[in-house]
Amino acid sequence: TRPTTHWETSVGARAFCGFQDCFSRLRSMDPVRIAVVGAGVVGLSTAMCVSKLVPRCSITVISDKFSPDTTSDVAAGMLIPHVYPNTPIPTLKQWFRETFDHLFAIANSAEAEDAGVHLVSGWQIFQSIPAEEVPFWADVVLGFRKMTKAELKKFPQHVFGHAFTTLKCESPAYLPWLEKRLKGSGVLILTRRIGDLWELHPSFDVVVNCSGLGSRQLAQDSEMFPVRGQVLNVRAPWVKHFIRDGSGLTYIYPGTSNVILGGTRQQGDWNLSPDAEISRGIFSRCCALEPSLQGACDIREKVGLRPFRPAGVRLQTEFLAQDGRRLPVVHHYGHGSGGISVHWGTALEAARLVSECVQAPRTPTPKSNL
Ligand SMILES: Cc1cc2nc3c(=O)[nH]c(=O)nc-3n(C[C@H](O)[C@H](O)[C@H](O)COP(=O)(O)OP(=O)(O)OC[C@H]3O[C@@H](n4cnc5c(N)ncnc54)[C@H](O)[C@@H]3O)c2cc1C
Numbered sequence: 001t002r003p004t005t006h007w008e009t010s011v012g013a014r015a016f017c018g019f020q021d022c023f024s025r026l027r028s029m030d031p032v033r034i035a036v037v038g039a040g041v042v043g044l045s046t047a048m049c050v051s052k053l054v055p056r057c058s059i060t061v062i063s064d065k066f067s068p069d070t071t072s073d074v075a076a077g078m079l080i081p082h083v084y085p086n087t088p089i090p091t092l093k094q095w096f097r098e099t100f101d102h103l104f105a106i107a108n109s110a111e112a113e114d115a116g117v118h119l120v121s122g123w124q125i126f127q128s129i130p131a132e133e134v135p136f137w138a139d140v141v142l143g144f145r146k147m148t149k150a151e152l153k154k155f156p157q158h159v160f161g162h163a164f165t166t167l168k169c170e171s172p173a174y175l176p177w178l179e180k181r182l183k184g185s186g187v188l189i190l191t192r193r194i195g196d197l198w199e200l201h202p203s204f205d206v207v208v209n210c211s212g213l214g215s216r217q218l219a220q221d222s223e224m225f226p227v228r229g230q231v232l233n234v235r236a237p238w239v240k241h242f243i244r245d246g247s248g249l250t251y252i253y254p255g256t257s258n259v260i261l262g263g264t265r266q267q268g269d270w271n272l273s274p275d276a277e278i279s280r281g282i283f284s285r286c287c288a289l290e291p292s293l294q295g296a297c298d299i300r301e302k303v304g305l306r307p308f309r310p311a312g313v314r315l316q317t318e319f320l321a322q323d324g325r326r327l328p329v330v331h332h333y334g335h336g337s338g339g340i341s342v343h344w345g346t347a348l349e350a351a352r353l354v355s356e357c358v359q360a361p362r363t364p365t366p367k368s369n370l
Pocket of ligand 1: 037038039040041042043062063064065066070071072073074075076077078079080192193194195210211212213214215218228229230231263303304305306307333334335336337338339340341342
């Protein structure tokens, strides 16, 4: 288990008695104090982008859970973007491209294994020809093409498919890797549950809210709800190609040591316990696509709650105010089913919003309307 980071050890404060006593008040030449709430893929990547984009700041990541206990750790980690209803396709494509480029560089470096990022090739298959034969992300992934008749022979129930190479980003390795790099660049990491973002005033000058589903409470965003996902983590080292049914409901994603079999999308279901009947269904659907999986062993069930927001990712600055004092909060949450695929692109955008807050901290900005 992770040792709780105490303020007295990390910043030399007297005794731990809440945020108020931890830091001296902002002086004009002091670095800007930035708190990032959340340590899933969104929080850690945001902290990293802020550290690169915002000069002279001190960053603290505060979260009640860290890897391997976040939703991000359950993700299959495939870079295949999901459409968000209110996000224009060019914006979504930019987020995906920035994420792909960032991870591609890692996959091409000596860090690839530690970071859990690697290329993977395979097929996305359809039982009828999709409305969009060539998806908007086709020129971001590598070697995108329609499947040949010979390839389709492997899937007798399917009539059409895409073949391409994309990236797989395995959070149980990627999150600790990010955390290590953050610590190495002086970022403080604190295990703590936040009940209300205003708790962070006046200890911090800017707060970035990357609390995923926690934003239901922290941002009073009642539109946030879980989309439950159950997957199986199995050993089947002979499976080298990914296979994804076009609906996105059945998938086989080989990784560095295991293969992830999925899945489910259960809206509004908060149950984190695996359901044996669902597991049997996943296994039989995946075996129908890849019969050799009958020989898979070490089957482990995992459940995660996707942080879903009907309007899509919220990237927005809000100014909390009490008694004439105010606290800029950059909201960055609501990545639903596709957070791994776009995290670096949205983190860069969040870091730009933080940079605006730092440059013009006293400029009045209208309150957000959720
Ligand atoms: C089964 C499954 C498969 C998936 N597969 C893919 C995939 O292949 N590709 C893809 O792109 N995406 C995939 N996803 C989606 C992806 O996992 C999410 O979009 C992404 O992980 C969201 O990241 P996040 O950091 O916003 O949330 P989280 O990982 O949930 O992180 C939220 C953080 O906030 C902290 N927090 C919350 N409330 C508080 C509080 N009050 N105080 C302090 N800390 C708080 C939490 O402890 C946590 O650290 C999948 C998801 C599931 C469940």
